Amino acid sequence: MADLKLHGFWYSPFTMRVVWTLKLKGISYENIEEDRYNKSPQLLEYNPVHKKTPVLVHGGKPICESMVIVEYIDELWPQNPLLPHDSYERAQARFWVAYAEQMVPVIPALIFSTNAEEKGKALEKLWEHLKVLEDHCLADKRKFFGGDKLNIVDIAFGSLVTLFITIGDVKQEEILVAEKFPLLHVWFDNFKNAPVIKENFPDREKMLATIKAIMEKDLMEMRLASS
Numbered sequence: 001m002a003d004l005k006l007h008g009f010w011y012s013p014f015t016m017r018v019v020w021t022l023k024l025k026g027i028s029y030e031n032i033e034e035d036r037y038n039k040s041p042q043l044l045e046y047n048p049v050h051k052k053t054p055v056l057v058h059g060g061k062p063i064c065e066s067m068v069i070v071e072y073i074d075e076l077w078p079q080n081p082l083l084p085h086d087s088y089e090r091a092q093a094r095f096w097v098a099y100a101e102q103m104v105p106v107i108p109a110l111i112f113s114t115n116a117e118e119k120g121k122a123l124e125k126l127w128e129h130l131k132v133l134e135d136h137c138l139a140d141k142r143k144f145f146g147g148d149k150l151n152i153v154d155i156a157f158g159s160l161v162t163l164f165i166t167i168g169d170v171k172q173e174e175i176l177v178a179e180k181f182p183l184l185h186v187w188f189d190n191f192k193n194a195p196v197i198k199e200n201f202p203d204r205e206k207m208l209a210t211i212k213a214i215m216e217k218d219l220m221e222m223r224l225a226s227s
Contacts, residue, residue, distance in 0.1 A: 004029040007043045008054035011210045013159035014066035015054045021070045023196050025077045082152040100156035103129045138183040143190050158191045170212045
């Protein structure tokens with residue numbers, strides 16, 4: 001589809017959300033891989049406020065922010081709906097999507113932790129969030145947050161959990177501890193093995209190498225800036 005373009009980073013959980021949504025809908029698009037350290041003039045033009053990815057450009061018009069893009073796609077292409085039809089269930093889904101966004105600040109806290117105490121605090125904060133999901137979203141042992149089918153909540157959390165697990169691998173910490181979060185552990189296994197997700201899931205070794213390199217570079221820049 002010539003009039004649909006996606007600017008993003010393949011390893012970003014926020015870009016993953018949009019890619020998975022487009023794939024679940026069966027929509028063709030042009031992928032434009034951005035350079036994290038040298039963003040294109042087009043990206044900066046399309047998102048002058050935050051200057052961040054992802055940006056979906058549809059008919060020359062940019063849409064920014066990953067979950068805004070996901071809802072835009074879901075509304076425009078109704079096949080395989082990600083938001084529930086029922087008003088109450090739709091409101092509940094949006095509540096949990098908003099809760100997912102509250103986990104985002106843990107990403108830099110975990111990445112930039114330079115000692116055991118800082119890392120421990122970041123992990124505890126992350127585990128508090130995961131415990132809420134374990135107790136309030138999956139207590140009925142549903143396959144996905146959306147029941148038997150993937151929905152918008154799975155997309156929101158699945159992308160973040162993917163990144164957190166990768167950061168944990170770099171930091172040599174287990175994030176989704178089966179003993180702590182048995183239901184989330186099963187859910188994530190179901191999620192990453194859902195056919196469309198599995199076909200478009202980032203390669204583990206490539207993701208690990210990329211995130212490790214980014215973390216090392218960002219940590220070095222942070223130290224140089226503070227010296």
